[in-house]
Amino acid sequence: MTISTSSEFAIEINGLTKNYGDKFAVAGIDLTVSKGEIFALLGPNGAGKTTTVEILEGFRNLSSGEIKVLGFDPATKGEAGRSWRNKIGIVLQSTTDAADLTVQETVEHFSHYYKNPRDVDEVIDEVGLREKAKEFARNLSGGQRRRLDVALGIIGSPELLFLDEPTTGFDPEARRAFWDLLNKLRSEGTTIFLTTHYLDEAEALADRVGVIANGKIIEIAPPATLGNRANAPARITWLENGKIQEIESINPTAEVQKLMSRLSGEIPQLQIIRPNLEDIYLRMIGENR
Amino acid sequence: MKTLKLGLLRGRMEIKVFMRGRESVVFTLLFPVILLFIFGSVFKNTIAPGVTFSQYFVAGMIASGLVNTGFQQLAITIPMEREFGTLKRLRGRPISVSAYFIGKAYLITFLMILQTALLLGFGVALFGLEMPTSSSKWLTFTWLIVLGSACSTVLGIAFSVVPKSGRGASAVVSPIVIILQFFSGVFFVFSELPTWMQQFAAIFPLKWLTQGMRSVFLPESFATQEVAANWELGRTAIILVVWLIAGLFLAIKTFKWSEE
DSSP states (O other): OOOOOOSSEEEEEEEEEEEETTEEEEEEEEEEEETTOEEEEEOOTTSSHHHHHHHHTTSSOOSEEEEEETTBOTTOOHHHHHHHHTTEEEEOSOOOOOOSOBHHHHHHHHHTTSSSOOOHHHHHHHTTOGGGTTSBGGGSOHHHHHHHHHHHHHTTOOSEEEEESTTTTOOHHHHHHHHHHHHHHHHTTOEEEEEESOHHHHHHHOSEEEEEETTEEEEEEOTTTGGGGGGSOEEEEEEETTEEEEEEESOHHHHHHHHHHHHTSOOTTOEEEOOOHHHHHHHHHHHTO | OHHHHHHHHHHHHHHHHHHHOHHHIIIIIIHHHHHHHHHHHHOOOEEETTEEHHHHHHHHHHHHHHIIIIIIHHHHHHHHHHHTTHHHHHHTSSOOHHHHHHHHHHHHHHHHHHHHHHHHHHHHHHSOOOOOOSHHHHHHHHHHHHHHHHHHHHHHHHHTTSSSSTTTHHHHHHHHHHHHHHHTTSSSOGGGSOHHHHHHHTTSHHHHHHHHHHHHHSOGGGGGGSTTSSOOHHHHHHHHHHHHHHHHHHHHHHOOSSOO
16 A cells, blocks of 8 residues: 555555564554644553654654655655755754743744744733743743644644644643633634544544554544443442442443342442543553553 | 845854853953963063063964963863853754854854963053054954964864863863963963974964064064064965864864764
């Protein structure tokens, strides 16, 4: 199978591998990401997330396979590579450099690299650093520092944005604000490829989730149906004979009907618990150890 | 065109960052000036008719200032930029590696002009350094500065792959520079050093730069006190050009964006 040249995909990956000696960090991945989609790559540490992302970003060479990012080979150097980079936004997993430049100066400086930069003040507002605009980058907290990284990732109005664990160190409020920002970017047509540890983040944002373990994709699906989640048994608990009773069932409605007739009326402390994304994910990862 | 524009933009940003860093200002820019005060004040003896050690030392210090602002500064800061991810982040942007180097060259040029002016100023005001009077000496001064700083810059970039980490870079680079200064006739009169030391120093550019600077700032009669009884300016130019070409080649061949 060869990669099509059509433009509906932002990312096309075919049989991607990356090995260091006989150790495969990426052991054969096939994946496409549509334009305008938010795709989340989930996986434990060392599963191959960052290696995959860094190959897509052009930071590492692949060992075998074929990739196209915005219809382009990320390993291309020179002028053509730079015009491609003009359309790409990258937020690396961690940058610890903190120059003696203020937030405002840093964002402003990087805006000059791009053909169509976003408005500097608007970007600072969007990542919630308005009050810190005059602060030196080295004086920012971890979460604020991360938001500056995000600002530098979106300053060039990218068509495709890579985010490697973007919200590490965010407080819950900042994370919500960040999700709003990503949804806004999506509504403007930006394609987003993110890796994350946070399952609630993947669930809240992603159109599709890919689970990766040992360098292989286990499954790709929308968060609601991942791991056959829609058909997975639900847990039903209630109070009876002074004890919490528990059953698992794929037909919870029928079970509740039975309970209603048996207990005649209100069922004390009734709960129906669907497996959340984390349960599904942990089960999938556990099966692939 | 875009590369030059971005390079100059980076250069202005680098100068701003440099001047805000207290350590970099003190250790890179002012340290040679501080040394000038210490050595110039302690060793006031006359080493030849009409030549004091202070004058001899200032000439050498101007030469080694080129090593401090170029080689030492770059060989220490580039590994740090590599370790802290500055370079990696830059690589993901629509900017060429040339623009990064132009920015560095801009910073180094600025620092060298500033440092040379400071050393000249204090040397003349306090330690009896005489400004050259003939245009031929000014010409020599100019090509020594241009070739010396170019050499120092490319060798600094080339050497930046040697330190294993950003944090350890200063421990690797600083001793090399200090030893080279001792061997090259900055802190002692070169002709009084052991022969093996002189021969070792003659491999590297600093010895030739200090000798060249002495030809500019010391009386013509002092030439006979040099090891070759001559300023050897032609040979100096050749050796600097060879190092420049070798350094440029190494810098381009070995430069890497990240540590992996």
